Amino acid sequence: MAKGETVDRILAQVRAAAPDLPDGTLEKIARGIHADLGGGKHYIAKNPSWGKAWRLGDAIAAGVPFAQAYLTMGFSQRSAYRAVGRKRKAA
Secondary structure (H helix, E strand, O other): OOOOHHHHHHHHHHHHHOOOOOHHHHHHHHHHHHHHOOOOOOOOOOOOHHHHHHHHHHHHHOOOOHHHHHHHHOOOHHHHHHHHHOOOOOO
16 A cells, blocks of 8 residues: 555545535544554554553453453464563563
8 A cells, every 4th residue: 555545545435424524624634643543654553463462461460361361352372472472662
């Protein structure tokens, strides 16, 4: 996908759903989407792994058995072990 193509496709659907929306509002929406999803990055992750890894860690900390926790979070066993073994970035 070309840079910005995803956002353009989203805005086209918004424009079709609300044709009376001013163009300035659509530009503001586009800037907001770019800011929320990483500025100029054109790839939008479908399911960010860090968020799932944190939720997996929270479930394990709450006492949920590991096998049940990773299945509930939607991880495969291999991905769950990879997420648990990942080093945390310093805050």
